Amino acid sequence: MTDAALPRLAMRRKSRVSRGVGHAGWGRTIGAGVVSLIYFFPVLWIVLTAFKSHSDALAVPPKWLFTPTLENFVQVFNRAYSADGVAVDTKFDLFFFNSIFIAGTSVALALIIGTLAAFGFSRYPLKGNQTYLFIILTTRMLPAIVVIIPILIMFRVTGLAGTYVGIIMLYTAFNLPFTIWMMKSFFDELSPDVEDAARLDGSSDTKVFFKICMPQVYAGIAATAVFGLILTWNEYLFALLLTGVQTRTVPVAMAQTIGGDIGVRWGLLAAIETLFLIPVILVTFFLQNHLLRGVTFGTVKR
Amino acid sequence: MTVNALRMTGATKSYGRTVALDGLDLVVEEGRFFVIFGPSAVGKTTALRTISGLVRLDRGSVDLFGQDVTHAPIAGRGVSMVFQTFALYPHLTVYNNLAYPLREAKVASAEVDRRVKEVAAMLRISHVLNRKPTTASGGEQQRVALGRSLIQRPKLLLLDEPLTNLDAKLRHDMRAEFKRLHREFGITIVYATPDELEALSMGDEIAVMRQGKVVQVGSPDELYDRPRDVYVATKIGAPAMNIISAKRGREASTIELPFGEVSVDPRKSWAAVAADAAAGESFLLGVRPYDLKLTGSSGYSGEVRLVEPLGDLTVVDVHAGGAELKMVLPEAQAAGVRHGDRLNFAFDAAHAHLFRPRDGAALG
Numbered sequence: 001m002t003d004a005a006l007p008r009l010a011m012r013r014k015s016r017v018s019r020g021v022g023h024a025g026w027g028r029t030i031g032a033g034v035v036s037l038i039y040f041f042p043v044l045w046i047v048l049t050a051f052k053s054h055s056d057a058l059a060v061p062p063k064w065l066f067t068p069t070l071e072n073f074v075q076v077f078n079r080a081y082s083a084d085g086v087a088v089d090t091k092f093d094l095f096f097f098n099s100i101f102i103a104g105t106s107v108a109l110a111l112i113i114g115t116l117a118a119f120g121f122s123r124y125p126l127k128g129n130q131t132y133l134f135i136i137l138t139t140r141m142l143p144a145i146v147v148i149i150p151i152l153i154m155f156r157v158t159g160l161a162g163t164y165v166g167i168i169m170l171y172t173a174f175n176l177p178f179t180i181w182m183m184k185s186f187f188d189e190l191s192p193d194v195e196d197a198a199r200l201d202g203s204s205d206t207k208v209f210f211k212i213c214m215p216q217v218y219a220g221i222a223a224t225a226v227f228g229l230i231l232t233w234n235e236y237l238f239a240l241l242l243t244g245v246q247t248r249t250v251p252v253a254m255a256q257t258i259g260g261d262i263g264v265r266w267g268l269l270a271a272i273e274t275l276f277l278i279p280v281i282l283v284t285f286f287l288q289n290h291l292l293r294g295v296t297f298g299t300v301k302r
Numbered sequence: 303m304t305v306n307a308l309r310m311t312g313a314t315k316s317y318g319r320t321v322a323l324d325g326l327d328l329v330v331e332e333g334r335f336f337v338i339f340g341p342s343a344v345g346k347t348t349a350l351r352t353i354s355g356l357v358r359l360d361r362g363s364v365d366l367f368g369q370d371v372t373h374a375p376i377a378g379r380g381v382s383m384v385f386q387t388f389a390l391y392p393h394l395t396v397y398n399n400l401a402y403p404l405r406e407a408k409v410a411s412a413e414v415d416r417r418v419k420e421v422a423a424m425l426r427i428s429h430v431l432n433r434k435p436t437t438a439s440g441g442e443q444q445r446v447a448l449g450r451s452l453i454q455r456p457k458l459l460l461l462d463e464p465l466t467n468l469d470a471k472l473r474h475d476m477r478a479e480f481k482r483l484h485r486e487f488g489i490t491i492v493y494a495t496p497d498e499l500e501a502l503s504m505g506d507e508i509a510v511m512r513q514g515k516v517v518q519v520g521s522p523d524e525l526y527d528r529p530r531d532v533y534v535a536t537k538i539g540a541p542a543m544n545i546i547s548a549k550r551g552r553e554a555s556t557i558e559l560p561f562g563e564v565s566v567d568p569r570k571s572w573a574a575v576a577a578d579a580a581a582g583e584s585f586l587l588g589v590r591p592y593d594l595k596l597t598g599s600s601g602y603s604g605e606v607r608l609v610e611p612l613g614d615l616t617v618v619d620v621h622a623g624g625a626e627l628k629m630v631l632p633e634a635q636a637a638g639v640r641h642g643d644r645l646n647f648a649f650d651a652a653h654a655h656l657f658r659p660r661d662g663a664a665l666g
Contacts, residue, residue, distance in 0.1 A: 193389035196356050199376055200383050201450070202406035215393040 043277070049270035057266040072271035079268075092272070094246070095253040100279060102164065102249060103232040106171035107225055113172070114179030115221065119209060121180065122187035123195075133184070136177045144174075144237050155242055162244025170238055175228045182227070186220030187213065222290030226283060233280055250276050305367060307332040307458055307490040308353060313362035314514075315348055322348035324514030325362070330492060330507075332367070335484050337505030338494045339537070345514040346494035347386075350460045353492065354383050367457060382451035383460040386467060388443050390435035396422075396446050397431040403454045421449045441472045445479075452487070461493040465500060477503055498538055502526070510534050532586060532662035535655060541591045541617055541628045543655070548587040550579045557587060557656075561623030562602045564651050572656040572666025586662070588655035591617065594629040594647050601648035606641055620647065 024032075049057050051068040080087045121129060151170070152161070160166030190213060198212045199205075214221075239249045254272050258264050284291065308330040315323040322345045330336040338346045351357040352364060355376035363372040371379055382403075391399050397418055404414045422428040425445040430438045435446055444464060451459055461480070465473045481504060484491055495501055501508050502522040509519045510533070518530040522538075529535035529543075536542040549558040554577040555566045564587075566573045576585070604622030616636035620627045629647060631639070639645065656665045 191387055191389060193385045193387045194391060196351075197383070197385060197389035197450075198391070198402070199356060200354055200381070201403035201454070202377055207406075212391060 046270045046273050049266055050274040052267050052270075054265065054267055057270070072267040073275070075265075075268050076271050076275065092250075092253060095248050095250050096275070098164075098243070098247055099233065099250040099276070102167055102171065102247070103229055106168045106175060106232055107228045109168070109172040110175035110179045110228055111221060111225060114176050114224075115183045115214075115217075117176075118180045118183030119187055119213065122184050123192075133181070136180055139174075140177050148237065148241060151238075152241055161242055162247055164247055167239065167243055167247060167249075170242065171232050171235065174238075175232060178231075179224055179228060182224040183217065183220060186217040190216055219290040222287040226287055226291055229283060230280060305332045306330065306365070307334070307367060308336075308492065309365040310349070310353070311363050311365075313349070313352060313364065314360050315352065315357060316360055321514050323352065323359070323362075326511075326514060326516060328509060328516060328519075330490060332490050333488055335481070335491045335493065335504055335506045337501045337508045338492065338511055339496070339498065339501040339505075339508050340511035341496050341537075344511045346496075346511060347462055348514075349511075350383060350462050350492065350494055353458070354381050354460055355379055380457035381460060382454045382456040382458075383462065384444075384447045384451050384464045386463040388435075388447040388467070390443060390446055390450070392434065392436055394434075395432055396427065396435055396438065399435060399446055400431075400449050400453055403450060407454070417453055421453045425449045425452075440468050441476065444468060444472075444476060448483070452483070452489075457490065459489050459491045461491060463495055464493075465495070465497070473500075480504060498540060502538065508538075510537060528664070529588075529655065530664055532588070532657050535588050535657070535664070539590060541630065543588045543590050544594070544625075544627045545657070546587045546589065546625050546627070547659070548585045548656075550576055550581055550583045550585065552581050557585065557651075559587065559602075559623070560625045561604065564649075564654070567650075567652045570652055570654075570666065572664075575665040576656060584659050585665070586657040586659050588657060589627075589649050590653065591628040591630040593649050593653040594620075594627065595649065596629075596631065596635055597646045597648045599646055601646045603644060603646050606639055606643045606645060609636070609639055609641060611636070620645070622647075 050072055051070070052063070052066050053069050053071065056063050056066045075090075077090055077092050078087050079090060121133060126132060155161040155166055158166075160169070194216075195208050195212055198208045203211065234251060235249075236251045236255070239252045240255075243249060243252060250272065254269065254276070257268060257272070306329055308328060310326055310328040313323045313326040313328075314321075324345075326345065326349060328338075328349070338349060340346055348357060352359055353366070355371070355374065359372060363370060365371065366379055366381065390396075391402065394402065400418045400421060401414050404417060409417075418431070419428070422431055425448060427438075427442055427445050427449065430442050430446070435443055438446065444467075447464070464480075465476055468476060477500060480491075480493070483489075493500075493504060502525075505522060507519060507521055508525055510517045510525065512533055518525060518534045520528070525534060525538045529538060532545055536545060546559055550556075551558045551563055555568070555573075556563050557566060557576060566576050579585075602622055604620035604627065606618055607621050607626070608617075608619035610617040610619075611633070614633055616631050616633060616639070618629045618631055618636060618639055620629055657663060658665055
């Protein structure tokens with residue numbers, strides 16, 4: 001470092017302090033950029049691969065410059081299953097619909113049930129409240145594979161296997177512990193005085209919940225929804241074993257495209273993944289302001 | 303005949319093993335500025351919450367304006383409350399905070415608008431109507447909370463330590479504001495506070511609470527001049543009354559103190575009690591710091607332990623014959639007083655109080 005640079009550096013340090021966050025300086029910005037790129041690289045590579053032809057996708061060393069093609073995206077929905085076969089409908093439109101419908105419905109159900117339950121746990125504690133909460137969480141302490149056989153048998157016996165109702169019920173049940181715990185922590189943060197003030201202002205308990213408590217935890221609901229959605233969206237094991245041809249979700253269908261007579265079609269897989277990313281990215285993007293407030297709830301003095 | 307705005311009889315409420323109210327009796331006449339005074343966790347908030355209907359009593363009754371409301375729902379009591387935390391709706395603008403109780407009461411929107419603007423103007427918060435409460439200052443938030451209560455035109459307004467969360471300057475301004483509003487609205491106010499300055503400066507009548515019970519009710523002067531026991535005597539008035547262990551002297555007309563003797567003034571109501579007591583019987587003698595005067599060379603003697611100048615007045619801690627006393631001296635007299643000085647002081651026994659050591663009850 002030259003002597004001339006020293007006063008400038010000192011000045012920059014000073015201004016950084018006075019201007020607070022958001023002025024971390026070039027060094028840190030570039031550092032953060034490099035780390036972000038390392039994290040983002042797999043996603044970037046998948047998106048690039050989605051636009052490559054089969055030979056470009058397999059090229060060694062990897063090709064950075066290539067002629068982009070939409071062929072893979074077309075093939076997601078319509079392709080031949082053998083080299084000389086006729087292109088047929090892959091039903092991927094149905095699988096995408098299934099993924100959206102099943103994840104969306106089960107997350108919404110878990111939010112409705114979980115939010116009400118969480119409010120109960122927070123505001124009307126039972127005798128042994130903590131024990132109940134703990135028991136609810138224990139369902140998430142086992143790996144899913146441990147319970148898969150009894151669940152499989154239950155689904156066979158009740159005829160729920162392969163139905164929307166079955167898989168939605170299961171995902172709802174699996175989302176509930178997380179939803180209840182998250183939402184309870186948000187409700188716990190609220191001032192009970194505010195609710196009492198509303199009661200004195202003439203509101204019934206139902207109105208207190210909907211008009212006073214709920215609007216204060218929208219950020220929490222958004223955060224919980226995004227986390228639940230991501231978990232459900234990517235779920236593979238239950239979907240593999242408990243959905244049928246009509247209710248198959250994208251992760252299962254994606255895995256089943258592997259194979260056939262030309263080996264793994266990386267371009268095709270990448271195209272499916274790229275499409276599969278879009279809904280979650282959109283949801284997260286629209287909720288991101290709430291998300292940040294949601295996950296930092298209670299850490300800032302109000 | 304004056305109507306009782308509030309009558310609580312034998313009000314008892316426990317939370318688990320914690321007794322919040324233990325047979326509380328209160329009578330508040332209509333139009334009064336009534337203060338419930340006591341340190342924290344003494345049951346003040348529970349008392350207010352019981353009056354508002356948020357808390358149901360285990361035993362006892364609550365009457366509002368002659369109606370028994372012990373088991374009545376919150377709605378229809380004509381009571382509103384300002385919380386210590388203000389309890390504003392953080393997701394609503396100030397305007398909607400003020401409008402909330404009216405909308406819940408299904409008041410027509412034009413009327414809501416008129417009343418919100420009227421209350422906002424009166425409380426000088428018109429400029430924050432479109433903002434969220436969290437962006438307003440502490441004093442503004444306080445006035446919004448007050449406005450949300452007043453807009454309902456309650457017959458009884460409950461204020462739960464409304465100034466505790468404000469800084470000293472604002473507290474002073476708001477004390478004046480509350481008194482002004484009380485005068486203008488003629489509304490009955492029940493005001494809970496742990497601050498004796500607030501209690502004395504605002505209350506027409508003060509109930510001193512201790513462990514879920516009312517110890518004494520009276521005007522500020524009554525409580526100051528005739529405290530019922532040591533608890534009230536030391537809670538009302540700042541600095542607190544000096545409580546000195548004392549004995550009846552060998553002669554019927556004297557009380558022995560650690561630093562000397564004092565002659566009992568026969569005019570004082572407790573003179574007879576002292577005269578009837580056996581020689582050597584223990585008492586507690588109470589003297590207000592303001593009643594201790596400096597004397598030239600006569601009187602009792604003590605050593606200065608601490609000097610706290612407070613502007614016009616100076617509080618001096620004196621160690622005399624094993625007793626620790628506080629004196630309040632005018633600035634001029636205290637000018638030369640230094641730590642370690644010896645000084646002479648006296649007090650007029652006519653201003654002293656006598657208490658029974660066993661339970662602290664005032665004698666006479």
